[in-house]
Amino acid sequence: MQVHRKLGTWFFLAELITTLEIEPDSPSKDSCGKCNRCIVACPTQAITAPRRLDARRCVSYLTIENKGPIPEEFRRAIGNHIYGCDDCLVACPWNKFAEASQEAAFQARESIFSHTLRDFLSLTDETFRQVFAKNPIKRIKRPAFIRNVCVALGNVGTQEDLPALESLSEDPHPLIAEHARWAVAEIRQRYGLSASETAQPPP
Helix, strand or coil: CCCECCCECCCCCCCCCCCCCCCCCCCCCCCCCCCCHHHHHCCCCCEEECCEECHHHCHHHHHHHCCCCCCHHHHHHHCCCCCCCCHHHHHCHHHHHCCCCCCHHHCCCHHHHCCCHHHHHCCCHHHHHHHCCCCHHHHHHHHHHHHHHHHHHHHHCCHHHHHHHHHHCCCCCHHHHHHHHHHHHHHHHHHCCCCCCCCCCCC
C-alpha cells in the first residue's frame, strides 16, 4: 500500500518504460508514524508488522491471485469479500484527502451491483464473461469467482441460499464443489439445521 499525502491510498500505480535518463526523486518521508489502523483492520492479520505483509494471508491474494482452494483457516475471516478486500485502505487516515475519480471506466456498474450473491451462483461460463466484460474480475475466471462467492455465502448467507449451494456441491469442477459444500455446512451450523433437514422457505 502506497501513501500519497495529497491522494491518500486510493490510486493506481503505473509505470513508463523509457530509455531516457531521468533523475529519481528523493525518497519520501515516513507518512505512518505510530499509526497501526491498517494492521488492526486486516481481517486475516496479513499485515504482520509495520510495513510487513504476508501476502499468503491477504484477502486480495486469496480471492484473486490464488488459483486453488482458499485455506479453511481464512474463510470465515474473508467475510463477504468476493474479489479483493481494501479494508486496510479504508482504515488509512490519509484518505481524508482522497478525491473520487471522475474517470468513467472506474465507476460502479449497475449491471453488476444489481446482482445478489446468490444470483452469481447461476452464472455459466458464457454469462460470467458477459457480466464481467471489460472488468478485472473476468481474469480470475468463473470457477475461482464462484469459489469466492461460496465462501462469502458461507459467512453471510441464509437458509434461502442453501438450494443453490447444495446444487453446486455436486458441480463437476472440484474447486466449486468443495467450497459450496463448506458454505452449506456453515449455513446449516449457523441455523442449527442437521444434514437431513431441508431449509424452510421464509414466511
